Amino acid sequence: MMAQDRFRSILVLTLSLSSLLPAAKGQVADWRQIVIPPLPAFNPQEPRRVELHNGMVIFLQEDLELPFIRGTARIRGGSRDEPATKIGLAAIYGQVWRTGGTRSRTGDDLDDYLEARAARVETGGGIDSTSISLDCLKDNFDEVFKIFVELLREPEFRDDKVPLAKNQLDTGIARRNDEPAGVAAREAQKLGYGANSPYARQPEYATVAAVTRDDLVNWHNTYVHPNNVILGVVGDFDSKTMEEKIRTAFDSWPKGPAPAPPQVSFNGPKPGMYLVQKDDVNQSNIRMVELGTRRDNPDYYAITVFNEIFGGSFSSRLVEDVRTKKGLAYHVGGGIGTAFDHPGLFQISMGTKSGTTAAAIDALYEEIDGLKTRPPTEEELKRAKDSILNSFVFEFDSKGKVLQERMSYEFYGYPADFLERYRAGIEKVSLEDVQRVAQKYVHKDGLAVLVVGKAADFDKPLTSFGPVADIDISIPPPPGAAKAAISTTSEAR
Amino acid sequence: MRIRALSILLGGALFAALPVTSSGQDLASLEKQVTVKVLDNGLTVVVCERHEAPVFSFFTHVDVGSDREYPGITGLAHMFEHMAFKGTDKIGTKDWPAEKVALAKVETTYAAYDRERRREFGRDEQKVAELKKAWEDAIAEAQTYVVPHAFDEIVEENGGVGLNAFTTNEETAYHYSFPVNRVELWAYLESERFLHPVMREFYKERDVVYEERRMRTDSDPNGRLFEQFLGTAFIAHPYGRPVVGWPSDLKTFSATDAENFFEKYYVAPNIVVAIVGDVKTAEVLPIVQQYFGRLPKRPQPEPLATVEPAQDSQRQVTVQDPAQPLYVEGYHKPSARDTKEEPVFDALQDLLSNGRTSRLYRSLVRDKKIAAFAGGFNDFPGAKYPDLFVFFAFPTPGHTPGELRDAIRPEIERLKTEDITDDELAMIKTRSKADLLRTLGDNAGLASQFATAQGVFGDWREFFHEVQRMDQLQKADIRRVANQTFVDSNRVLGMIESTQMAGGRKKQQ
Secondary structure (H helix, E strand, O other): OHHHHHHHHHHHHHHHHHOOOHHHOOOOOOHHHOOOOOOOOOOOOOOEEEEOOOOOEEEEEEOOOOOEEEEEEEEEOOHHHOOHHHOOHHHHHHHHHHHOOEOOOOHHHHHHHHHOOOOEEEEEEOOOEEEEEEEEEHHHHHHHHHHHHHHHHOEOOOOOHHHHHHHHHHHHHHHOOOOHHHHHHHHHHHHHHOOOOOOOOOOOHHHHHOOOHHHHHHHHHHHOOHHHEEEEEEEOOOHHHHHHHHHHHHOOOOOOOOOOOOOOOOOOOOOEEEEEEOOOOOEEEEEEEEEOEEOOOOOHHHHHHHHHHHOOOOOOHHHHHHHHHOOOOOOEEEEEOEEOOOOOEEEEEEEEEHHHHHHHHHHHHHHHHHHHHOOOOHHHHHHHHHHHHHOHHHHOOOHHHHHHHHHHHHHHOOOOOHHHHHHHHHHHOOHHHHHHHHHHHOOHHHOEEEEEEOHHHOOOOHHHHOOEEEOOOOOOOOOOOOHHHOOOOOOOO | OOOOOOOOOOOOOOHHHOOOOOOOOOHHHHHHHEEEEEOOOOOEEEEEEOOOOOEEEEEEEEOOOHHHOOOOOOOHHHHHHHHOOOOEOOOOEOOHHHHHHHHHHHHHHHHHHHHHHOOOOOOOHHHHHHHHHHHHHHHHHHHOOEOOOHHHHHHHHOOOEEEEEEEOOOOEEEEEEEEHHHHHHHHHHHHHHHHOEOOOOHHHHHHHHHHHHHHHHHOOHHHHHHHHHHHHHOOOOHHHOOOOOOHHHHOOOOHHHHHHHHHHHOOHHHEEEEEEEOOOHHHHHHHHHHHHOOOOOOOOOOOOOOOOOOOOOOEEEEEEEOOOOEEEEEEEEOOOOOOOOHHHHHHHHHHHHOHHHOHHHHHHHHHOOOEEEEEEEEEEOOOOOOEEEEEEEEEOOOOOHHHHHHHHHHHHHHHHHOOOOHHHHHHHHHHHHHHHHHHOOOHHHHHHHHHHHHHHHOOOOHHHHHHHHHHOOOHHHHHHHHHHHOOHHHEEEEEEEEOOOOOOOOOOO
16 A cells, blocks of 8 residues: 555656656657556455345445435346247236336326436346336435335236237337347347247247236246345445345245246257348348357356457457458457356357458458467467456446346356456466367357348358358238238348 | 437536435535646646546547538548547557558558549549559558557557447547556557547548448438438538438548548647546646647637528428338427526426326327337437437337327427426426436546536536526426427428338237
8 A cells, every 4th residue: 555655656756757858748658668556455345145034135235425225126037938929928027017006006106206206116027037126316215115115015017008018019029120230139149049949039919919917917926926036225325224124024025936947958050141131221230150158167267368359359350350451340249158047159240231241251251260270379368368357347346336246146146256256267267278268169160140131232142151041030910910911021122 | 320318418416405415416525526627738637536446437528520521521520530549650550650651652642543533524444443553552551560459459458448439410539447557558548649640541441430331320220311300400500411421421531631630620629538536636637737738739620600590491301211110300499508498408308208207108108009119309419509309209010100290299289388287397307406416426427427518518517507507497488498499490300101011010909
């Protein structure tokens, strides 16, 4: 600490002296001569973990900077658990849970009451969980928390809000082919996991129409039990008092069953070329995908370093070669995807003008081949590790972020000190590790290559890379709709 | 191009009115953390101490965007923004003296080639090909001196995060965050890029920027509509031109054009640098002085002369497109610098658009069920010059832009003829205070607010003052402004008419 301060004052003194010298003007040392002092010691404040008798886990994180309190409860069970005939159920549930109100108040009443206090209580549905959050000035906490608790324990799912939520999903379905990058992201996911995989499938008019209010009530009764809930609260409060309030609200809540996550098989894509015809664009969206892995894989650290080198930063190979040197793209990037409890996808993504589509695919192949012909170097390794380790402090530079991380580790059963292990793991990564994961997870012959674009304008037909499978993205009509009203996107060619 | 939903100009707080006690932030306590210094060359520095974690963020606001372009060089402000990542005479070169000569040759060969290829009569194709070859050879020669991505690499290997920049119709901004032990390195890098910028790899980067245009505008139905919509709304003012530039200009302008643009507009008095985080002001200011003080003292360019003439009858643009429909309706209004009217438009935005209590949500989405989203937004496409208040809505499947228009219109009439309720007025005021408070807990967000408010209004406190003014708002202000703004002759309509039916669904059951 002393040394730190002394160093700084010397630094300032040197600078102010040099500024007096005319010769120094415009001739400040080049960046390599700038001394970087050690970063001050920093021990981020950890949230306090409390577990109730009924299994509900609570994290309390005091943050007195601003007069707000924010909280999120994350509940096991999400869209990957919904039946294939009712895709969209978790998303509809995530809306109507809040808009449908509680036993004592309608959702519209809640809107008026909360908005008048600049407060928010919102719900949502995700892939593996649903959530309910609150955000309010601390002086309104008690009344807002009461609503939060009522929504958890006595939601009403009033019928009139069900069609409203379905409207939102139907609009999303109708518009899902409008933006080419959206089409590419969705279809790449389907190629990587399989079109019917819980990690890729999409709601359709028919599956949305099949969802009823009873489904929403059943969902709530199946999943929302204290032993499936992790609650995190951050803000301007005293932990002891907050713990008491939470205990009072939830101690009496009886435990319920804990449904197991779905058994999903991951077989990877069928390699080859895939085309989505889209005639109203002058840029092709290209994706290359195969299966990635999980974060509890010991390779995770080497993968993180590899990604930084390959396609995860401005100074990565993909950006440098494909964007900067060849000028073929504005957007290009990629890497080996990882997720907490299921394999992520290896994915490369880029956009290039229609007339350089084949050239761009060649350029991407060249980068993949390059992993063998010009394997990552010591210099690249050092730069990538420096980048990850020097920016490590940004993983926990706010109390809210620290809370989020801890909640994620709890949710997925990862060790509480995963972040510290991550730092240690990155430090140990060697060049051999990086080269090994590049060979292990990136397979040119295993890739599904997807192009969303206007084929007539391509520089070479995609068939020059092999047989091409056309993907039909036309939207299945809603049940009972007149066939005549439908047309697909592939007319006039 | 972006719609500033709740722009930095409209958050804000008068804390005395809030039920906030001990720990709350307010303007008085923030003033103790903030220091403003204008250097001798005219560059403004704003420093804010926030000791949450050993990191800091900065935001460099340059008071020029596409507003200072003219036909032929549209897109150039944005192009220069890209060039500011290409390094300097020390960063990114293997041999600067030789590279400098090579880059000069790129420019002379390009000028010769460009002149010949654009000749309208008597163009000699063989000569064009030769000149093009000479230019390409010069580029290849210059490329041999380049260390690609040197600037990005220095930032990234030193732990920089959020490295990026953006250009709007009136501003260019650069930002990232660093660990706090890199303050001096940052000051060096950020001042050096504006002291010794080098137009290396310019023409390849021009292709990259063109890809950005294809992504954001050409291949995106909403992008296609908004380019046409703004071109219809503004016939004289640069707000009518795309920030990314017209295709012809993106294929024509030169590195010399970019250098000239830089020389004229990147002058110290046009630049505000805000730095927020775990810094000590007394230590940062001398460093900033040392590095940014090196920028030459040059005069500020004259203000933009062109003012959009008053619109005297309704305009309309319809884009026929395979995509799903969209409806937009805009009205000309004064700039955000009009401190009397701006809070009223901010209040209108909140009333019409913010959340499930908003009027357009309740009418179009909840009750009529013809829209999936509907809102009214202030300060489009910018805030510095007279701009637009725009309503826009996405229909649910089977509904048309015309139905949206017909449903929005009575909501506008209601603003003119009925006072908003006491509850609505109180809600708007409460939310504006709380929303500002919510922005204060983030270094990067604060740096952006400080720099932009200081740059556009000459005072970082402006984002507090706005809300103090909002707190004085009367119901009659809303009616007055609605009556003077939302009139037929001041309206610009824009819509996407779908050339194909969406998934069939007709009317909501």
